[in-house]
Amino acid sequence: MVLTAVVTGAARGIGRCVVTRLRTAGYRVVAVDVSPAVSELAEDGWVVPVAADVSADATPGAVVGRAVAEFGRLDLLVNNAGRFLRRPILETTDDDFDAVFAVNVRPVFRFTRAALPHLVGSRGCVVNTASISGLVGIANQSVYAMTKGAVVQLTRQLAIECAGAGVRVNAVAPGAVDTEFMAEARRADPDPAASLAVTLGNHPIGRMSTPDEVARAIVFLASPQSSGITGTILSVDGGYIAR
Numbered sequence: 001m002v003l004t005a006v007v008t009g010a011a012r013g014i015g016r017c018v019v020t021r022l023r024t025a026g027y028r029v030v031a032v033d034v035s036p037a038v039s040e041l042a043e044d045g046w047v048v049p050v051a052a053d054v055s056a057d058a059t060p061g062a063v064v065g066r067a068v069a070e071f072g073r074l075d076l077l078v079n080n081a082g083r084f085l086r087r088p089i090l091e092t093t094d095d096d097f098d099a100v101f102a103v104n105v106r107p108v109f110r111f112t113r114a115a116l117p118h119l120v121g122s123r124g125c126v127v128n129t130a131s132i133s134g135l136v137g138i139a140n141q142s143v144y145a146m147t148k149g150a151v152v153q154l155t156r157q158l159a160i161e162c163a164g165a166g167v168r169v170n171a172v173a174p175g176a177v178d179t180e181f182m183a184e185a186r187r188a189d190p191d192p193a194a195s196l197a198v199t200l201g202n203h204p205i206g207r208m209s210t211p212d213e214v215a216r217a218i219v220f221l222a223s224p225q226s227s228g229i230t231g232t233i234l235s236v237d238g239g240y241i242a243r
């Protein structure tokens with residue numbers, strides 16, 4: 001039996017590493033990203049890239065339908081696509097709020113709802129990419145933190161709601177990860193070097209995590225190695241929230 005996964009935000013960063021790790025573990029993958037670069041992941045019969053915006057109404061149903069049509073089953077949903085916003089609340093507009101929730105929250109709910117009937121059939125898993133920002137307060141991230149708090153709570157809620165059906169639901173909570181996501185945020189900062197120094201100083205291991213370190217935690221939460229784990233928010237944060 002060949003396991004099948006849907007991974008969102010797959011074109012680069014953490015999501016791309018998740019696709020690589022899942023392929024190594026023998027999964028077939030439907031890889032979704034708004035960036036056309038997702039097509040680079042195409043692998044005949046093994047990786048189906050879908051260039052689509054997760055926030056578009058039709059995307060979750062179409063992607064889950066594609067996975068089941070191509071591969072005949074669905075065992076894993078990785079809700080990983082996300083965008084960042086670092087902005088003081090007094091400078092944060094209603095449009096900012098709507099735009100970040102539209103990508104970080106609504107599609108997590110809608111992809112999960114579309115996938116669940118198939119995951120119940122396969123006794124599969126959902127793994128969400130949350131953030132330490134959904135667990136502790138960090139200045140100037142009010143809207144982003146709210147979105148990741150919502151992902152944390154949906155994870156816990158569904159873990160309980162779906163446990164009887166044999167579906168496990170977990171999340172990872174990364175600290176700073178060395179991807180374009182963080183690099184873009186730093187470039188927008190008036191003093192990128194000082195901003196990086198503060199970030200590193202807040203992580204006891206003295207560095208950012210690599211995207212593959214986060215991907216390995218995601219694949220662990222999808223694997224039989226974690227069969228007793230559901231409703232867990234697994235921090236991959238170099239000790240950030242242990243301080």
Ligand SMILES: NC(=O)c1ccc[n+]([C@@H]2O[C@H](COP(=O)([O-])OP(=O)(O)OC[C@H]3O[C@@H](n4cnc5c(N)ncnc54)[C@H](O)[C@@H]3O)[C@@H](O)[C@H]2O)c1
Pocket residue numbers: 008009010011012013014015032033034035052053054055080081082083084103129130131132173174175176177178179180181182211
């Ligand atoms: N990098 C970090 O420091 C960090 C820390 C904590 C949590 N996270 C979370 O990890 C996840 C992945 O982040 P990353 O660091 O790999 O970022 P990244 O920016 O490198 O990759 C994110 C991917 O998501 C895609 N994406 C964004 N909006 C999309 C949309 N509307 N539809 C489809 N695809 C979309 C992007 O095109 C990109 O390929 C995000 O949910 C992010 O919030 C990242």
